[in-house]
């Protein structure tokens with residue numbers, strides 16, 4: 001039977017693709033590319049694919065084609081297998097987006113895989129959303145039986161669990177067959193079991209083979225080691241500067257060896273050791289845990305590129321990559337790093353139904369904001385329960401811990417500026433339940449002798465940490481990206497019990513995030529893109545938060561399924577939209593008058609003048625005599641803050657950091673922004689009159 005042929009014409013302007021930023025993988029095909037056209041042809045039958053699975057031909061278009069700017073992308077053979085073969089090393093990101101768009105329309109069940117040489121460049125067509133199966137995929141009985149018979153005993157006796165989740169059985173089954181696998185399943189769903197059980201199996205039945213796990217965080221490695229030790233499974237972490245041979249002095253290898261990508265990159269002895277196991281036939285599997293980091297931690301690109309390339313040097317070793325938070329682009333990036341291998345994708349919905357999602361407004365005034373937080377922590381859903389508070393800056397992390405301690409909350413802190421012993425102690429205190437709350441930074445650079453050390457994420461807290469009774473996670477500064485949010489919030493409710501995930505949001509915090517990105521030498525454009533996605537998520541007060549988050553992760557979610565477990569759905573009847581054009585215009589006029597006089601005002605100071613407060617700081621410099629003093633006096637301070645936030649968002653206002661010779665501190669001051677002259681029309685703010693916290697629903701583990 002003749003296979004269907006699909007011809008896709010994609011119109012894009014002619015342009016020469018940018019040179020690849022990173023070195024090409026050794027086995028990557030060198031692709032001749034014309035500056036004028038991209039024509040992908042594949043043969044009608046798939047036989048050819050087996051021989052050269054990654055070879056593609058780009059040809060000049062037929063000379064008689066009328067529209068020279070058209071690019072013909074011709075797919076032959078079964079659509080799905082052809083998509084898998086569509087690779088390019090230098091492809092215009094817009095073409096990639098267009099191809100995805102067309103494929104989404106014509107082959108919705110296929111998972112297109114387009115690897116590009118610069119994985120972070122391309123954009124996915126917005127409507128390319130994956131529909132997870134309505135019920136968790138029913139497992140083929142044969143698969144379940146095969147996995148049961150080979151690993152069931154270990155599951156019950158060593159891991160003390162009753163049954164496999166379907167995705168675990170699928171991943172383990174493929175792993176047992178020696179296949180390469182990419183597992184995408186929500187945080188806390190039990191992905192680690194997939195490689196841990198396989199490692200145990202390979203060790204016991206494979207003559208003492210070792211599984212090497214590349215894991216990006218030290219805290220996570222320590223956490224996993226601790227859990228494995230409780231189950232009597234030996235696992236060694238190659239983290240210290242001690243020569244790896246000394247750590248592995250014993251005659252037999254352990255089932256699992258953990259190492260960070262940086263260690264593989266910087267320490268040749270570690271790499272040599274892994275290669276020697278491979279050569280001796282003792283390497284069972286390479287595991288890439290928290291695989292989304294290969295895409296999201298862009299400043300660690302080198303470490304990831306180098307260490308992930310290990311699989312190219314060890315071609316016969318099966319690989320398993322796992323992630324709990326992956327956008328479609330991240331999945332492509334992971335596949336790029338794993339190419340030329342094409343792992344089997346095992347994917348379930350990334351939704352965590354037992355974690356209620358809430359966005360709360362954070363006061364611009366830190367003391368008021370902390371007061372709100374303390375009030376929340378004293379309510380029954382939080383008091384005496386184990387939780388995590390994430391902050392972006394170390395000083396803020398310590399300060400908050402101190403303030404909470406003063407209010408009688410049992411709390412410790414964890415950040416990159418502490419030494420290893422202090423950090424381990426804090427983690428241990430929290431993990432063992434000696435204190436309820438840990439205030440932690442997510443990631444930040446370590447400065448040593450003025451030099452950046454690329455070890456920030458290695459010592460960050462959050463990702464992967466598995467403490468089953470965490471009942472709440474609070475982002476007191478807004479997260480760097482929605483993927484970070486998903487990961488960090490994923491520390492809560494890992495036992496399937498109800499949990500609260502809360503973000504305190506204030507638009508003004510964006511500046512701190514970007515400041516950190518700049519200081520850390522990250523790509524600020526990408527950092528801004530990620531942060532703006534969080535801003536959009538937080539500011540949208542009419543769309544279900546689960547829909548927004550899962551859409552970002554490439555998933556289609558039905559709003560009815562939320563069942564009031566997010567702050568938008570539960571507060572839908574309290575939503576207010578207010579036109580504040582007049583107030584915005586007055587605020588602009590007031591700031592204009594202040595800057596004209598050469599006065600520097602912080603947001604807080606400005607709000608006091610705008611609201612007409614009779615305080616010490618408004619009594620100075622003749623503020624009370626100003627025409628627009630108290631122009632916002634008829635509105636609540638909360639709405640006035642939203643007006644300023646909206647003006648900042650529109651770039652009518654901006655905040656700049658300034659220092660003065662009289663003070664060693666620098667502060668953020670309000671200034672007129674680039675759009676200050678623009679006509680202000682339809683300025684609206686949206687808020688909830690009062691916010692109820694959504695109730696989370698427990699789910700079956």
Ligand SMILES: Nc1ncnc2c1ncn2[C@@H]1O[C@H](COP(=O)(O)OP(=O)(O)OP(=O)(O)O)[C@@H](O)[C@H]1O
Nearest residue numbers: 163164165187188189190191192193324464466701
């Ligand atoms: N089949 C199972 N049945 C019940 N509980 C399970 C099962 N598999 C794993 N778990 C439990 O789920 C919890 C989370 O597991 P794990 O740390 O592997 O999650 P994860 O998916 O790797 O999360 P993350 O993405 O955050 O790293 C653990 O406490 C584990 O014991």
